[in-house]
Every structure is written in C-alpha cells, then in structure tokens.
Amino acid sequence: xKLNAGILVVLxxxxxxxxxxxxSAEELDGKTLFTETHKCNMCHAxxxxxxEAKTTSEKMKGSDLGxxxxxxxxxxxxxxxxxxxxDGESHKKEFKGTDEELQAIIDWLGSLEAQE
Ligand code: HEC
Numbered sequence: 001x002k003l004n005a006g007i008l009v010v011l012x013x014x015x016x017x018x019x020x021x022x023x024s025a026e027e028l029d030g031k032t033l034f035t036e037t038h039k040c041n042m043c044h045a046x047x048x049x050x051x052e053a054k055t056t057s058e059k060m061k062g063s064d065l066g067x068x069x070x071x072x073x074x075x076x077x078x079x080x081x082x083x084x085x086x087d088g089e090s091h092k093k094e095f096k097g098t099d100e101e102l103q104a105i106i107d108w109l110g111s112l113e114a115q116e
Pocket of ligand 1: 034038039040041042043044059060061062063064069076080086091092093095105
C-alpha cells in the first residue's frame with residue numbers, strides 16, 4: 001500500500017509539472033495566433049496546414065510559409081515589426097504581438113513539413 005501511494009504521489013507531481021503554466025511560447029497555439037489573432041493568413045498561405053491566403057491581390061500576397069523559418073529570430077522579429085528590413089524590404093504589415101507569440105508561430109511553422 002505504501003509503495004502504491006508513493007507511486008501515485010510521483011504521478012501526481014509529474015502531471016502537475018506537465019500541466020503547470022510556464023508562460024512560454026510552448027503553451028501558446030501558433031496556428032491560432034497565425035490564423036485568428038494576427039491573421040497572417042490574410043497574405044500568407046500555409047500549404048502544409050491547408051491554409052490559403054485570403055487576399056486575392058498579388059501585390060499583398062506573401063510567400064507560402066510552413067517548415068523551418070531560416071531567418072534568425074532577432075532579424076525576423078525586427079522585420080515583422082517593421083523595425084528592420086529583410087533583403088532590403090520591410091514587411092507589409094506590422095506585427096504587434098509579443099516575442100512569445102512570434103516564437104509560437106515560428107515553432108508551429110517549423111513543426112510543419114516544408115512543401116516545394
Ligand atoms: C498584408 C499582408 C501580410 C500580412 C498580414 C503578413 N505578411 Fe508576412 N509577408 C508579406 C509579404 C508581402 C512578404 C514579403 C514576401 C515574402 O518573402 O513572403 C512577407 C514576408 C514574411 C516572411 C519572410 C518570408 C521569407 O521567407 O522571406 C515571414 C516569415 C512572414 N512574412 C511572416 C508573417 C507572419 C508571422 C505574419 C502574421 C503575424 C505575417 N507575415 C503577416 C505580407 C504579409
């Protein structure tokens with residue numbers, strides 16, 4: 001009996017550790033942030049997640065996303081916040097979310113299979 005109770009305590013501790021909020025990018029849902037919170041899918045399709053770009057304007061449209069984001073976080077964060085450029089261009093829309101949200105979006109994109 002004693003042993004079983006011990007195991008239960010360990011299991012409970014493990015469950016608590018798994019469920020406890022850590023206030024990090026991991027607990028944020030990158031897909032929801034992408035499609036609903038920040039509406040990145042206005043302009044970007046994510047073929048691997050069957051998300052289409054909403055805009056029909058070729059001028060607004062960004063490249064298809066999905067797969068590992070090659071740009072380093074600092075550069076990308078500055079770029080999407082319109083505080084920096086990428087290949088001499090600034091982003092079409094200013095990202096107003098937090099670093100954690102951007103990281104969660106990048107993590108979600110990175111979890112997808114890049115499609116050619
Ligand atoms: C108003 C249209 C628009 C919106 C909204 C938008 N983007 Fe973009 N984005 C673009 C355009 C245009 C480019 C430049 C062309 C390109 O490289 O995709 C771009 C470029 C990018 C790039 C660089 C792609 C690369 O490989 O060089 C990333 C990453 C990116 N956007 C992420 C996002 C994220 C994340 C969001 C939502 C927070 C977002 N974009 C919202 C239009 C948009």
